[in-house]
Amino acid sequence: MNQPVEGVHIAGTEIRDAKQRYAAGVLKYRQMGYWVPDYQPRETDVLCVFRITPQEGVDPVEAAAAVAGESSTATWTVVWTDRLTACDSYRAKAYAVEPVPGNPGQYFAWVAYDLILFEEGSIANMTASLIGNVFSFKPLKACRLEDIRIPVAYAKTFKGPPTGLVVERERLDKFGRPLLGATTKPKLGLSARNYGRVIYEGLKGGLDFMKDDENINSQPFMHWRDRFLYVMDGVNKAAAATGEVKGSYLNVTAATMEDMYERAEFAKELGSVIVMVDLVIGWTAIQSMANWARRNDMILHMHRAGHGTYTRQKSHGVSFRVIAKWLRLAGCDHLHAGTAVGKLEGDPMTVQGYYNVCRDAFTRKDLPRGLYFDQDWADLKKVMPVASGGIHAGQMHQLIDLFGDDVVLQFGGGTIGHPAGIQAGAVANRVALEAMVKARNEGRDIATEGPEILQAAARFCTPLKQALDTWKDVSFNYASTDTSDFATTPSVAS
Amino acid sequence: MMTNPTGRLTQGQFSFLPDLTDAEIALQVEYGLSKGYAWSVEYTDDPHPRNTYWEMWGHPMFDLRDAAGVLMELKACRDAFPRHYVRLMAFDSTRGVESIAMSFIVNRPASEPGFFVERQEVAGRSMRYTVRGYGADRPEGERYGA
Numbered sequence: 321m322n323q324p325v326e327g328v329h330i331a332g333t334e335i336r337d338a339k340q341r342y343a344a345g346v347l348k349y350r351q352m353g354y355w356v357p358d359y360q361p362r363e364t365d366v367l368c369v370f371r372i373t374p375q376e377g378v379d380p381v382e383a384a385a386a387v388a389g390e391s392s393t394a395t396w397t398v399v400w401t402d403r404l405t406a407c408d409s410y411r412a413k414a415y416a417v418e419p420v421p422g423n424p425g426q427y428f429a430w431v432a433y434d435l436i437l438f439e440e441g442s443i444a445n446m447t448a449s450l451i452g453n454v455f456s457f458k459p460l461k462a463c464r465l466e467d468i469r470i471p472v473a474y475a476k477t478f479k480g481p482p483t484g485l486v487v488e489r490e491r492l493d494k495f496g497r498p499l500l501g502a503t504t505k506p507k508l509g510l511s512a513r514n515y516g517r518v519i520y521e522g523l524k525g526g527l528d529f530m531k532d533d534e535n536i537n538s539q540p541f542m543h544w545r546d547r548f549l550y551v552m553d554g555v556n557k558a559a560a561a562t563g564e565v566k567g568s569y570l571n572v573t574a575a576t577m578e579d580m581y582e583r584a585e586f587a588k589e590l591g592s593v594i595v596m597v598d599l600v601i602g603w604t605a606i607q608s609m610a611n612w613a614r615r616n617d618m619i620l621h622m623h624r625a626g627h628g629t630y631t632r633q634k635s636h637g638v639s640f641r642v643i644a645k646w647l648r649l650a651g652c653d654h655l656h657a658g659t660a661v662g663k664l665e666g667d668p669m670t671v672q673g674y675y676n677v678c679r680d681a682f683t684r685k686d687l688p689r690g691l692y693f694d695q696d697w698a699d700l701k702k703v704m705p706v707a708s709g710g711i712h713a714g715q716m717h718q719l720i721d722l723f724g725d726d727v728v729l730q731f732g733g734g735t736i737g738h739p740a741g742i743q744a745g746a747v748a749n750r751v752a753l754e755a756m757v758k759a760r761n762e763g764r765d766i767a768t769e770g771p772e773i774l775q776a777a778a779r780f781c782t783p784l785k786q787a788l789d790t791w792k793d794v795s796f797n798y799a800s801t802d803t804s805d806f807a808t809t810p811s812v813a814s
Numbered sequence: 815m816m817t818n819p820t821g822r823l824t825q826g827q828f829s830f831l832p833d834l835t836d837a838e839i840a841l842q843v844e845y846g847l848s849k850g851y852a853w854s855v856e857y858t859d860d861p862h863p864r865n866t867y868w869e870m871w872g873h874p875m876f877d878l879r880d881a882a883g884v885l886m887e888l889k890a891c892r893d894a895f896p897r898h899y900v901r902l903m904a905f906d907s908t909r910g911v912e913s914i915a916m917s918f919i920v921n922r923p924a925s926e927p928g929f930f931v932e933r934q935e936v937a938g939r940s941m942r943y944t945v946r947g948y949g950a951d952r953p954e955g956e957r958y959g960a
Contacts, residue, residue: 486913493863496827496904496916524818526830549939556943560929561816563823565863591943681910699910747819750830758828761845762838780832783819 484701525746610651663710717770
């Protein structure tokens with residue numbers, strides 16, 4: 321733990337004399353009762369840790385108090401109407417401030433919120449407080465919500481994932497290994513008929529899932545209904561060819577709820593096991609689609625399109641671990657949570673933190689992984705994380721070592737770009753996956769022996785050999801922008 | 815003969831690999847036992863992808879902590895049903911899981927006939943699909959030859 325900011329330079333703490341406290345005029349936030357350094361957080365409080373960058377000359381404790389104030393009851397001046405309420409309990413309380421190691425000018429600020437501040441089962445309501453006005457507050461240059469602790473009492477008001485990863489596996493009849501998927505490429509331009517060809521080839525070759533990309537909705541080149549018809553033909557043919565349950569995430573993201581319900585209903589009629597939405601549809605729409613999925617025994621896949629606009633920069637926005645917690649409460653079954661080794665942002669330990677949030681029954685505080693609080697999930701179902709973006713069969717040992725079995729590994733380019741075709745690409749990935757799981761279970765150290773395990777499998781599987789040869793030099797070894805600042809994090813060795 | 819790249823049913827954890835030897839099966843069983851799972855042997859001659867309930871070769875072996883014992887049960891099941899599909903399944907009773915943790919096929923018929931898709935064309939170009947096993951119209955026990 322880092323050193324707390326000492327209270328010595330703090331002039332003026334909470335004014336407890338009511339007459340003085342509620343005299344008209346302007347007070348410092350900490351004088352108004354938003355800074356309570358001896359506060360003992362209660363089991364029923366929502367706890368947040370913000371990373372704040374106060375403007376020059378703004379005292380960090382006052383800034384923390386301001387965050388507590390602006391995300392709960394405060395306005396810029398004293399109002400007498402506070403005295404009509406039990407305002408002491410409505411005020412959020414900043415209770416600790418620490419400088420961020422290695423980042424001068426930045427501070428972690430811990431804030432506690434009473435349960436009464438939030439509407440049960442509503443992410444929209446929770447976010448309107450916690451990431452509402454406060455993020456535009458002028459005395460702060462920047463503000464980031466790093467992590468959140470949802471009390472059990474509040475967690476129980478959410479229904480969570482419609483299916484959950486355990487029941488998903490039972491429905492799919494797939495156990496003891498990561499699931500395999502691929503996103504259909506090119507993302508845009510394929511006719512529905514050509515699109516279904518890619519679905520069929522990938523699934524017949526050995527993938528469990530194919531996937532619409534986030535921006536495949538219903539454009540001029542491919543009407544959604546046409547796509548669903550051709551895709552489901554490919555899915556059913558592949559199920560017969562392999563004897564396995566197969567699926568393809570049909571993206572029902574659309575302009576209105578009515579459109580989304582219409583598309584989801586059609587997917588259900590055609591027998592799809594899964595539908596998909598994008599994060600950009602918004603919290604209320606997500607919770608509505610979760611209800612629909614629960615009613616219809618449907619797996620709900622969440623593509624996190626758009627999150628990078630507010631999760632990526634360390635100084636300002638909302639950490640993805642917070643988004644992941646909200647999504648687990650709101651109710652999705654799959655969630656793109658990063659690859660660490662692929663083309664998209666993600667430091668390995670930070671990404672493992674997101675996976676823990678998705679899959680744990682109880683998430684332990686783990687500062688190097690960016691987890692600031694213990695989180696009891698109160699038996700809420702678990703979300704299946706999805707690793708997608710610039711990964712290929714040659715990284716199988718790293719992926720399984722980092723993420724274990726409960727993950728969907730999605731090789732889009734790494735399947736469709738295979739030199740011998742889509743089926744061969746799928747075979748390469750499936751053989752690499754099964755060989756690695758088998759070797760790990762046999763007690764081998766896949767992190768170090770991985771490459772030779774893959775080479776051994778490639779001796780009986782030509783498609784795997786071709787994949788390894790084609791992509792052997794591909795890695796995306798750039799420094800991550802989003803790392804926990806509590807400990808030095810190792811980068812992934814290639 | 816099935817036409818997917820493996821030429822066979824691809825259910826389970828290891829269908830894309832060469833058949834596991836008994837020694838390799840023992841290693842997987844030991845891994846499961848080290849995790850506290852209970853192993854079970856199941857068999858069927860109707861491997862439809864949504865035929866969930868294969869026949870149980872006895873109950874899951876909750877108190878059996880020795881791979882050799884599991885292999886003995888597997889051998890007995892194979893001897894009794896040499897032309898059936900046989901799978902090993904590991905059950906995890908951990909709170910919040912309480913499901914199957916591992917599953918892989920350890921015996922297959924010599925020839926795997928596979929499935930066909932029956933399409934029923936309905937309104938609006940829509941389709942009702944039925945996946946049907948080629949052998950499934952014969953009585954149980956007679957599907958893959960006597």
